Amino acid sequence: MSRFLFVVPPLVGHINPAVGVAAALTSRGHQVAWAGEPALVRRLAGRDATVHPCPQAGAGAGGQGTDSDTARPAEIRGPEALRFLWERFLVPLAEAMAPGVRQAVDGFRPDVVVADQQALAGALVAEDLGLPWATSATTSAEFTDALASMPHVAAWNAALLRELRARIGDPAGSGDPRFSPHLVLAFSTPELAGPPARGGDRVRWVGPSLTARPSSAFPWERLDPERSLVLVTLGTANTDVGARFLDRAAQALRARSDRVQAVVVDPEGALGTGAAAGPGERDVIALPVVPQLELLARADAVVCHAGHNTVCEALWHGVPLVVAPIRDDQPVIAAQVADAGAGVRIRFGRASADTIGAAVDTVLYDPGPRAGARTIARAFRDAGGAPAAARHLERLADGRKEDS
Known part of the structure; x- marks a missing residue:
């Protein structure tokens, strides 16, 4: 039996995949503890x-799990958005969490x-204490090495990491604390993410880590089995900019x-329809929270912001x-x-009702996107999910060399 400490930021989309892995480890007889925001x-x-x-000082989520890096102006893009993310969220969060992570290691x-x-504090504290550590990569975007074409930004980012390492x-x-030298668990597969530009042979593609979640009420009796079901969601981080898009989608x-x-x-409540049924509200059911996994099992298409968890959960179901x-x-x-042929990309800021509708028609009635989604679904299921991630972590705990 081994002991595993999960170090997580106050973000729902980053904790949910770890929950599945932790449950798999527990079912295999191991002990699991967390370092993070207790209520969330x-x-x-x-x-x-x-x-x-x-x-969680410096985290705009404030422990509420909104998946928002902080109160960042929506108009910030490109390198400025990266700078904001690192200087206003990642670095302050790491510095705030580091003492608690050390105490967790000492206690557990x-x-x-x-x-x-x-949660950079987890990697840097483990490195400092000489503990084996694994990276939980809840988005595949980091594997693309997006800064390769921006050497000045890459140099700034590397200097920021050096300074953070020196402090905590x-x-x-x-080495980059976002990529463990021992094991990187990637909750996707190359069929969607493509070959990794970073991480090398440490990357283990395990696919989505799904597990049962706290249920939320939903009026299942209002679903019409004779019509195609389309789920529209912008995740938990985009309520500040999403009202117009949701209105156009509706x-x-x-x-x-x-x-x-x-x-x-x-x-x-941007649509103002609420949960009560009324004229037209069987066509668009608008609710503040929905049981997403259960709905995806019935859905025919998803309209979303391309959040990694939502995308992978939809594709797991072949949607x-x-x-x-x-x-x-x-x-x-x-x-x-x-690129994987599993959907249609549109521009968020300029999407009209006609644009959204035409894209929905394509994914509903063109066989190509559904075939692409099903191909990725097969790859996801073959990757093994949370049980596969647990097996890789067991090997690391036992000091066994990972097969490439």
Whole structure:
């Protein structure tokens, strides 16, 4: 029996994949603990989860799990967005979490630390203490080496990491803390992500890590089995910019109500329809929270922001996508979907109802995107998911060499 410490940021999309892996390890007789924000981790991993508190100073999510790096202006793009992410979220979060991670290691004494790519304190503290550690890569965007064409930005990023390591890790250490020298768990497959430009032979493609989640109420009786079901969601980070897009999507899908029924995730009530049924509200069911995995098992298409978790969960079910990336890693993931033939990419800021509707028609009625989605679904299932990730972690804990 081994002991595994998961170090996670206060972001739902980064914790959920780890929850599945932790459950697989527990079922195999191992002990698991967490370093992170207790209320959020317990909401996702179960109220009995062992959580060592880590302050989340500098994290705009504030422990609420909104998957927002901070209150970043929506208009920031490109290198400025990267700078904002690192200077306003990743570095402050690492510095705030580092003392709690050290206390968690001292109290739990793990054999292996599993550090999310955005919880840099996990990697740097494990490196400093000489512990084996694995990277939990909950998005495949980092494998593309997007900064290769921007050497000045890459140099700035490397200097920032060196300075952070000097403050909270081993100043003599080297290497990118987002890529463990021991094991990198990638929750995707090359069929979607393409060959990795970073990580080398340490990368293990395990596909999505899915597990049961706390259920949310849903009016299942309002679903019409005679119509195609389209799920529309912009994730938990984009409520500040999503109202216009959700309105256009609802218009597009209402115009197709003779053959399409929509479920729209509407956290801020932008559509104003609520949960009560009324005229037209069987065409567009708008709710602040939905049981996404259960709906994906019934869905025929998904319209989303190209968030990595939503994309992979849809493709796990063989559901093609309309992707409208907004920021961060989303343009990279959207390009992966389009390149894999599993969906259609549109421009978020300029998408009209007609544009969204035409894209939905393509993924519903053109056989190509559905075939592409099913190809990726097979690859995801063959990759093994959370049980495969658990086996790789067991090998690391036992000191066994990973097969390439």
